[in-house]
Amino acid sequence: NAGVTQTPKFQVLKTGQSMTLQCAQDMNHEYMSWYRQDPGMGLRLIHYSVGAGITDQGEVPNGYNVSRSTTEDFPLRLLSAAPSQTSVYFCASSSRDSRGVVFGPGTRLTVL
Amino acid sequence: AQSVTQLGSHVSVSEGALVLLRCNYSSSVPPYLFWYVQYPNQGLQLLLKYTSAATLVKGINGFEAEFKKSETSFHLTKPSAHMSDAAEYFCAVSDEGNDMRFGAGTRLTVKP
Numbered sequence: 001n002a003g004v005t006q007t008p009k010f011q012v013l014k015t016g017q018s019m020t021l022q023c024a025q026d027m028n029h030e031y032m033s034w035y036r037q038d039p040g041m042g043l044r045l046i047h048y049s050v051g052a053g054i055t056d057q058g059e060v061p062n063g064y065n066v067s068r069s070t071t072e073d074f075p076l077r078l079l080s081a082a083p084s085q086t087s088v089y090f091c092a093s094s095s096r097d098s099r100g101v102v103f104g105p106g107t108r109l110t111v112l
Numbered sequence: 113a114q115s116v117t118q119l120g121s122h123v124s125v126s127e128g129a130l131v132l133l134r135c136n137y138s139s140s141v142p143p144y145l146f147w148y149v150q151y152p153n154q155g156l157q158l159l160l161k162y163t164s165a166a167t168l169v170k171g172i173n174g175f176e177a178e179f180k181k182s183e184t185s186f187h188l189t190k191p192s193a194h195m196s197d198a199a200e201y202f203c204a205v206s207d208e209g210n211d212m213r214f215g216a217g218t219r220l221t222v223k224p
Contacts, residue, residue, distance in 0.1 A: 043202065058211070
């Protein structure tokens with residue numbers, strides 16, 4: 001049981017490049033989310049999903065796309081990276097009954 | 113939408129002293145409330161959660177929090193601080209455990 005896994009751990013991009021942050025969970029959780037963490041701002045919700053085929057926007061969705069084709073995977077896509085997207089990104093999952101969230105180890109992204 | 117405010121971005125205590133980290137919430141529905149801890153360069157770990165059962169919630173590592181509806185508060189306490197408690201602590205609120213909103217965080221320093 002690996003929990004929530006994220007790849008890559010570190011990434012450096014140039015402005016305008018695109019990339020996908022991968023997230024997978026093996027706990028059969030219905031809910032999955034993406035957060036970004038910036039100093040002094042806590043964690044802010046980017047997008048979330050309540051099940052395969054269903055996604056919704058969080059607090060800061062602009063510049064990011066998501067899809068949920070399977071229960072296990074919830075990739076986050078940056079179509080055209082900007083320096084303002086330099087951050088640490090956390091993926092998380094939870095079951096409908098747990099009332100708590102399990103976090104992945106994070107991806108540290110730098111956009112130059 | 114629900115939100116939380118953490119009072120004090122930095123708290124410093126001496127080893128053995130009481131730890132008190134403050135969190136106030138805003139929610140239009142009965143909330144689920146959480147405290148998470150983050151050690152340097154690591155992900156978030158759940159300390160405890162309130163899900164409308166007992167108002168005094170006990171968590172890991174000797175921490176506890178009390179839900180006070182009249183004060184809209186969910187402060188985190190520990191009777192005696194250890195050096196290993198030095199970390200950043202996040203309060204969070206959700207209405208169903210998925211669309212979770214975090215406070216800005218409180219960094220706890222423990223002095224010998």
